[in-house]
Amino acid sequence: MTRAEGERWVIASSNAGKLAEFRDLLGDGGPACVPQAELGVVDAEETGLTFIENALIKARHAARATGLPALADDSGLCVDALDGAPGLYSARYAGGHGDAAANIAKLLAALKARPDAGRRARFVAVIAWLRHPLDPQPVVAQGVWHGCILERPRGAGGFGYDPVFQPDGHDCSAAELPPALKNRLGHRGQALLALRRQLLDLA
Ligand SMILES: O=c1nc[nH]c2c1ncn2[C@H]1C[C@H](O)[C@@H](COP(=O)(O)OP(=O)(O)OP(=O)(O)O)O1
Numbered sequence: 185m186t187r188a189e190g191e192r193w194v195i196a197s198s199n200a201g202k203l204a205e206f207r208d209l210l211g212d213g214g215p216a217c218v219p220q221a222e223l224g225v226v227d228a229e230e231t232g233l234t235f236i237e238n239a240l241i242k243a244r245h246a247a248r249a250t251g252l253p254a255l256a257d258d259s260g261l262c263v264d265a266l267d268g269a270p271g272l273y274s275a276r277y278a279g280g281h282g283d284a285a286a287n288i289a290k291l292l293a294a295l296k297a298r299p300d301a302g303r304r305a306r307f308v309a310v311i312a313w314l315r316h317p318l319d320p321q322p323v324v325a326q327g328v329w330h331g332c333i334l335e336r337p338r339g340a341g342g343f344g345y346d347p348v349f350q351p352d353g354h355d356c357s358a359a360e361l362p363p364a365l366k367n368r369l370g371h372r373g374q375a376l377l378a379l380r381r382q383l384l385d386l387a
């Protein structure tokens with residue numbers, strides 16, 4: 185990212201997989217990006233009804249708690265045959281928060297015996313950046329990654345639903361892709377690229 189040298193942003197996420205991707209995607213030379221937990225920020229309550237609302241809620245919460253510009257990601261997996269579920273509730277699909285194995289088991293059960301056409305899905309990430317908690321002009325960008333849901337998990341990389349998501353154009357799961365390739369192709373990488381373009385336009 186290209187903002188003033190010496191600047192610090194808080195990354196408003198507690199998800200280790202996302203934080204690792206942000207670290208790689210944001211790279212060196214931009215603002216120092218500090219995960220919210222390192223600054224003592226606890227998770228915001230995700231009360232929104234859309235990815236955009238939740239991304240803004242998380243960014244505003246971290247900006248308020250730290251006094252720093254804040255970057256947040258709200259993301260999820262939307263499955264066509266399930267009318268877009270688990271969607272906004274991807275992290276808590278099976279009840280507890282962030283239990284990837286339980287979430288995957290519930291998803292595979294919901295899609296049991298579905299033919300290929302019913303297994304179309306997309307990852308969606310909305311990233312919001314706020315200068316301060318009352319910033320009236322947040323910068324917001326979305327990324328989408330299309331694919332389908334596999335019949336069983338494959339691979340040990342990535343996080344969340346990656347082992348059951350086969351991106352279009354690839355013969356493997358997202359958890360089997362080299363991390364740099366997932367970052368370049370994936371919803372989060374696409375959203376960050378779009379955000380970066382907007383920030384450059386504002387500079
Ligand atoms: O690249 C991904 N690969 C696999 N799974 C993914 C991905 N991106 C989002 N997902 C799924 C799992 C995650 O748990 C949920 C997001 O929920 P979401 O509330 O945005 O994140 P979270 O609660 O895990 O962390 P936080 O809110 O602190 O950023 O969607």
Ligand SMILES: [Mg+2]
Pocket residue numbers: 230275
């Ligand atoms: Mg969350």
